């Protein structure tokens with residue numbers, strides 16, 4: 001674990017207005033303890049990013065975006081580039097979340113392009129991979145993960161790998177209240193590290209942060225984070241509630 005950072009990242013999805021973002025920050029601050037070992041990130045809707053970078057600065061929470069476009073500028077109405085995010089002080093960007101794959105035609109091909117765009121802009125991509133319930137039941141989870149990870153990393157040079165974060169998010173566990181067992185989460189996160197080792201060698205692989213995501217909450221966080229290859233969490237629902245988010249951060253320390 002000393003080779004890599006533990007990262008607890010909240011993913012707010014399409015939740016919280018500006019005033020709700022302010023209220024969350026006010027509630028969260030007194031609950032947060034002293035600076036801890038793990039890095040804490042909040043991925044918020046685009047429009048709340050400028051306020052969030054100010055609101056969470058003094059509690060050392062880094063701000064992330066939930067998506068970006070793969071081009072740096074151009075005729076892409078309604079889209080936001082990684083460069084635009086970087087200039088606002090954004091540090092992380094979620095790439096390939098299953099909701100984007102499901103509702104917005106995100107594919108392994110666009111995920112790869114976005115990973116490159118994020119890295120070029122100086123952002124740290126949090127690359128989401130994970131299987132559906134059908135795929136798990138068919139027994140193809142590890143093959144699928146292998147494919148998703150290889151696609152995401154195609155063309156990414158070894159020296160950029162220290163900026164890449166992975167999140168293993170079984171689709172059947174996202175927002176469902178169903179969590180993967182610690183063993184299931186640990187097995188897939190270990191597989192992701194093995195794939196990276198085969199691509200880039202042991203030194204790169206042991207430095208990559210690999211999170212678990214899918215109904216992580218204060219009750220199950222400790223056991224999941226105790227797995228040797230689970231280096232943090234990507235947290236949806238529980239990151240909307242300051243007390244729950246802080247409990248998960250504390251479980252990581």
Ligand code: PEP
Nearest residue numbers: 174175213214215236237
């Ligand atoms: C997510 O959106 O990445 C997620 C894991 O959501 P939840 O924690 O609500 O399952």
